[in-house]
Amino acid sequence: MAFHKISITINKESEQVVVPSNMTLMQMLRESLALTGTKNGCSAGECGACTVLLNGQPVNSCMVLAVECDGAEIITVEGLAHDRQLDPIQEAIIESGAVQCGFCTPGILISSRALLDRNPDPTEDEIGEALVGNLCRCTGYARIIEAVKKAARTKAIIAQSIPTD
Amino acid sequence: MIKASATNFPSPVGESKPRIDAREKITGAAVYTDDLQFGSALLHARIKRSPYPHALIKRIDVSKARALPGVKAIVTGQDFPGYIGLYLRDRYIFCRDRVRYVGDPVAGVAAVSETAAEQALDLIEVEYEVLEPVLDPEFGVNAEAPLIHPDLGKYEVVNFIFPKPGTNISNHFKLRKGNVDSAWGKCAAIIERKYRIPHIQHVPIEPHIAIAKVDDKGDVTLWASSQSPFAQRNLIAQSLGLSQSEMRVISPSVGGGFGSKAGVSMESLAVAIAMKVNGHPVKLRLTREEEFYTAFVRQGLVAYFKMGCDEKGQLLAMENKFYWDGGAYTEYGVNITRAAGYSCTGPYEVPNVKGDSYCVYTNHPVGGPMRGFGMPEMHAGLEQCIDDLAIQIGMDTVAFRKLNCLKTNSILATGGRIHPIGLDQCIEKAAEEIEWEKKVPASAPNKRRGKGVAAMWKAPAMPPNAGSSAWVELAEDGKVNVGVGGQDLGQGAFTISAQMAAAALGVPYESVRVAVPVDTRYSPYEWQTVASRLTWSMGNAIVNAAKDVRRQVLDLVAEDWEESPDELDIVNGVVISYKSEKETPLKNLVIYGLPNPDGRGWKGGPIIGRGNFMPNDVTGLDAETGQGEHGVVHYTTGAQAIELEVDLDTGRIEIIKGVAAFDVGKAINPDMVKAQMEGGMVQGLSSALFEQLQLKDGFLQNPNLVDYRIATSTDIPREMKSIIVEVPQDDGPWGARGIGEHSMVPTLPAIANAIYDAIGIRFDGPPFTAEKVYLAMLDAGIVK
Numbered sequence: 036m037a038f039h040k041i042s043i044t045i046n047k048e049s050e051q052v053v054v055p056s057n058m059t060l061m062q063m064l065r066e067s068l069a070l071t072g073t074k075n076g077c078s079a080g081e082c083g084a085c086t087v088l089l090n091g092q093p094v095n096s097c098m099v100l101a102v103e104c105d106g107a108e109i110i111t112v113e114g115l116a117h118d119r120q121l122d123p124i125q126e127a128i129i130e131s132g133a134v135q136c137g138f139c140t141p142g143i144l145i146s147s148r149a150l151l152d153r154n155p156d157p158t159e160d161e162i163g164e165a166l167v168g169n170l171c172r173c174t175g176y177a178r179i180i181e182a183v184k185k186a187a188r189t190k191a192i193i194a195q196s197i198p199t200d
Numbered sequence: 201m202i203k204a205s206a207t208n209f210p211s212p213v214g215e216s217k218p219r220i221d222a223r224e225k226i227t228g229a230a231v232y233t234d235d236l237q238f239g240s241a242l243l244h245a246r247i248k249r250s251p252y253p254h255a256l257i258k259r260i261d262v263s264k265a266r267a268l269p270g271v272k273a274i275v276t277g278q279d280f281p282g283y284i285g286l287y288l289r290d291r292y293i294f295c296r297d298r299v300r301y302v303g304d305p306v307a308g309v310a311a312v313s314e315t316a317a318e319q320a321l322d323l324i325e326v327e328y329e330v331l332e333p334v335l336d337p338e339f340g341v342n343a344e345a346p347l348i349h350p351d352l353g354k355y356e357v358v359n360f361i362f363p364k365p366g367t368n369i370s371n372h373f374k375l376r377k378g379n380v381d382s383a384w385g386k387c388a389a390i391i392e393r394k395y396r397i398p399h400i401q402h403v404p405i406e407p408h409i410a411i412a413k414v415d416d417k418g419d420v421t422l423w424a425s426s427q428s429p430f431a432q433r434n435l436i437a438q439s440l441g442l443s444q445s446e447m448r449v450i451s452p453s454v455g456g457g458f459g460s461k462a463g464v465s466m467e468s469l470a471v472a473i474a475m476k477v478n479g480h481p482v483k484l485r486l487t488r489e490e491e492f493y494t495a496f497v498r499q500g501l502v503a504y505f506k507m508g509c510d511e512k513g514q515l516l517a518m519e520n521k522f523y524w525d526g527g528a529y530t531e532y533g534v535n536i537t538r539a540a541g542y543s544c545t546g547p548y549e550v551p552n553v554k555g556d557s558y559c560v561y562t563n564h565p566v567g568g569p570m571r572g573f574g575m576p577e578m579h580a581g582l583e584q585c586i587d588d589l590a591i592q593i594g595m596d597t598v599a600f601r602k603l604n605c606l607k608t609n610s611i612l613a614t615g616g617r618i619h620p621i622g623l624d625q626c627i628e629k630a631a632e633e634i635e636w637e638k639k640v641p642a643s644a645p646n647k648r649r650g651k652g653v654a655a656m657w658k659a660p661a662m663p664p665n666a667g668s669s670a671w672v673e674l675a676e677d678g679k680v681n682v683g684v685g686g687q688d689l690g691q692g693a694f695t696i697s698a699q700m701a702a703a704a705l706g707v708p709y710e711s712v713r714v715a716v717p718v719d720t721r722y723s724p725y726e727w728q729t730v731a732s733r734l735t736w737s738m739g740n741a742i743v744n745a746a747k748d749v750r751r752q753v754l755d756l757v758a759e760d761w762e763e764s765p766d767e768l769d770i771v772n773g774v775v776i777s778y779k780s781e782k783e784t785p786l787k788n789l790v791i792y793g794l795p796n797p798d799g800r801g802w803k804g805g806p807i808i809g810r811g812n813f814m815p816n817d818v819t820g821l822d823a824e825t826g827q828g829e830h831g832v833v834h835y836t837t838g839a840q841a842i843e844l845e846v847d848l849d850t851g852r853i854e855i856i857k858g859v860a861a862f863d864v865g866k867a868i869n870p871d872m873v874k875a876q877m878e879g880g881m882v883q884g885l886s887s888a889l890f891e892q893l894q895l896k897d898g899f900l901q902n903p904n905l906v907d908y909r910i911a912t913s914t915d916i917p918r919e920m921k922s923i924i925v926e927v928p929q930d931d932g933p934w935g936a937r938g939i940g941e942h943s944m945v946p947t948l949p950a951i952a953n954a955i956y957d958a959i960g961i962r963f964d965g966p967p968f969t970a971e972k973v974y975l976a977m978l979d980a981g982i983v984k
Contacts, residue, residue, distance in 0.1 A: 065234075069237065071228070071234075072227070072228015072229070073228070074232070074406070074455070075234065076405045076488070077488040077904075077905055078487070079904065081905035081906055082488075082905055084406075111228065112227065113227065116227055121226070125227070129222045132216075132219070132871050132872065134225050134226060135456075135690030135691065135879065136404070136405070136406070136454060136455050136456040136457075136689055136690030137225030137455070137690065138232065138404075138405040138406040138456055140226060141228050144226060163912075163913040163914040163916075164913075164914065166912075167912045167913055170403075170405060170912065171405070172402075172403055172405055172910065173456060173690045174875065174878065174882075175878040175881060175882030175883070175916060176882065176911075176912075176916050177878055177916055177920055178878070180913065
């Protein structure tokens with residue numbers, strides 16, 4: 036087995052990691068970097084629990100080889116909050132009661148954040164489509180969709196309050 | 201003068217408090233079992249499994265596997281002769297002489313990596329003599345069917361389960377009331393139906409995982425994603441010849457259970473392997489594929505219903521027969537078939553009843569508890585029959601249900617009378633919210649619209665003496681720590697534990713922590729987190745523990761103030777006197793006590809309260825008639841209404857609106873009760889429209905999340921409405937009873953009834969996939 040030294044930015048921190056060729060990004064996060072907020076639900080790209088942002092795009096980290104991420108920027112659930120200040124989507128998930136067992140939640144948060152980054156005012160159908168790859172067995176999804184709408188409103192208010200010029 | 205803040209203190213019970221564990225779950229900080237770090241001593245386990253549904257093991261040779269570098273231990277059934285099981289001990293940890301389903305564990309390997317363990321599996325040689333399998337429960341009950349458990353008569357069994365040695369029947373529950381044979385003649389309408397409910401799976405997003413370690417004294421520690429740390433301690437210790445106190449089970453956050461993580465399934469495998477490598481933690485994590493067919497599945501069911509009513513629509517008789525496809529081992533499943541037996545009338549008063557519920561061994565995956573515990577399967581057919589019977593006698597189906605449903609004091613088919621319930625209110629409110637009387641046109645010419653209703657009941661199915669316990673202690677700051685042994689699976693058990701402790705003690709919700717993770721060495725005993733019993737049973741234990749603290753505090757302060765404890769209260773964390781209007785915060789006395797006057801020592805001391813709860817009035821049910829005065833602790837009842845559209849071009853079902861109304865006695869946390877109703881409805885919807893374990897000759901054809909589809913964010917009803925009905929439970933905390941499982945019970949038949957309303961077609965079983973619906977419409981000439 037060949038090993039590779041890669042440089043990545045994870046949650047705004049630079050890291051250098053030695054990874055075997057067959058190690059997935061999910062394994063690297065969970066096993067090499069102890070970022071266990073990213074969950075392993077199927078190891079087959081089917082459940083979405085391991086979703087992270089790779090250069091701003093949501094990916095199933097179990098379907099990406101770590102060695103492919105050399106030079107990449109990665110955001111995991113641990114990187115959503117800044118200085119203990121929660122991201123609006125995290126706040127909204129709590130307020131809407133949209134978390135139960137919590138195992139799908141990291142992936143849901145990441146996919147939702149990616150949606151709001153590219154579409155600040157999504158419709159319910161657009162939210163449903165964006166989350167179709169994130170299986171949740173507890174909540175029945177309605178509160179999650181409600182939370183994404185709520186987070187979009189919060190972000191819009193924050194954006195308005197920041198001077199643009 | 202007592203401060204206004206103390207007297208205006210609202211009770212934390214009945215308030216929609218935020219989840220106690222929400223923040224850790226949305227930051228990635230919550231620790232699940234696979235997140236625990238064990239360092240370099242950790243070994244990885246994999247399991248060699250049977251490739252045949254039914255065979256004798258002739259020879260196992262592990263020598264080549266043992267020689268593989270990195271392999272530390274290999275175990276087989278020869279190492280572990282003890283049986284294991286909850287209600288019927290019919291299972292070995294590893295197979296010894298016979299395999300009974302595809303996936304049955306034959307050997308286990310511990311190695312330095314998962315890869316090495318996997319390679320070792322290929323080197324284990326097993327020689328089998330293949331036997332004819334039993335693949336259908338109706339075939340299984342016949343005398344000519346091969347026997348799957350020839351030793352059935354030797355197995356240990358609890359006294360309310362009735363196996364038939366010499367057959368494949370591991371339980372036969374009989375219900376006999378009145379005389380059905382003479383009642384049929386008095387019926388103005390009779391219908392007979394057969395339904396086939398397929399096996400499905402729980403699909404928790406977190407697969408099963410267990411890590412076991414045995415120390416040099418032989419004491420065992422098991423870390424597991426578990427609904428049942430205490431039951432696992434008991435059952436695994438029994439099977440391995442350990443004493444229960446030598447076994448410790450720690451259960452971190454659970455990533456969904458739905459019944460699959462109750463009792464013991466794969467956890468005993470990890471413990472057995474760890475016993476061969478003392479000092480090393482051994483991790484066994486099921487792959488998603490293994491999760492589908494080697495963890496518990498929901499039993500299949502073949503159900504026959506016959507029911508009749510008089511010309512006014514009054515139900516006169518029911519004769520129901522259930523053949524449960526229990527799978528290879530029914531140690532837990534036998535009690536599902538019992539529950540379905542005593543509940544077989546559904547939530548209706550029926551004077552003449554004949555019910556037979558058979559638990560049948562088959563060479564299918566192991567049937568076990570799943571949300572609803574037999575009720576979703578049983579109600580699936582029953583509630584469609586109720587619709588058909590109402591239609592046949594010319595009555596509105598909602599009016600028919602309201603006429604026949606159980607009301608407070610109605611006579612149960614098992615004898616005795618039912619406690620106060622609000623089922624008729626649930627049916628009425630669900631119908632009202634869906635605008636039952638209003639016929640709505642379809643949204644497009646290629647669609648048909650329909651509405652359907654279904655009702656349900658379910659009792660906690662458990663041994664008569666399943667107990668709970670709790671403790672409550674306080675810190676120097678006057679804040680509270682509550683010890684519980686029940687688990688939070690996402691349903692919110694820890695949150696309502698804190699709410700109930702806060703309310704019973706007289707402190708703010710925000711002052712209460714729950715002592716987690718559950719650890720059988722430090723946490724108080726709890727039978728299992730199953731049966732929707734925690735709010736009621738564990739809740740009572742928490743209230744008793746909090747009252748114990750109150751008594752100690754008030755006695756101490758009363759002595760100090762020379763008043764009667766009856767004149768004192770604890771409000772918002774402050775002890776107050778209504779008589780003298782004195783007050784002192786809890787933090788002044790709960791650890792260090794209070795000084796005696798004149799410096800003559802101190803009184804009191806660190807305060808800790810304890811409480812327990814166990815039902816003490818559950819009677820047995822007669823083996824021949826199923827009759828008994830108080831066979832279960834209580835029933836939660838409810839109803840759902842569904843409005844949907846069928847797409848004539850594709851057969852696709854779209855759920856427009858779903859309404860749930862359940863009588864929960866008292867909602868401790870109304871928002872979380874509603875969250876259970878929504879989540880249950882979507883799981884019910886998923887079982888109705890998509891889910892089926894496709895078993896062919898004993899092999900599972902679809903063990904992945906692509907071929908076994910569960911509901912996604914695009915499949916849910918466009919609108920969901922949850923209605924809370926509260927008719928208090930006399931022995932529940934604040935009147936509460938359970939809701940977690942009930943919420944998926946009526947969904948499937950409500951959808952089936954709405955499909956019938958839309959297109960006039962009934963199916964003999966789910967799932968109502970687009971393909972199945974389209975082909976049926978083609979057959980019926982609805983589409984060409």
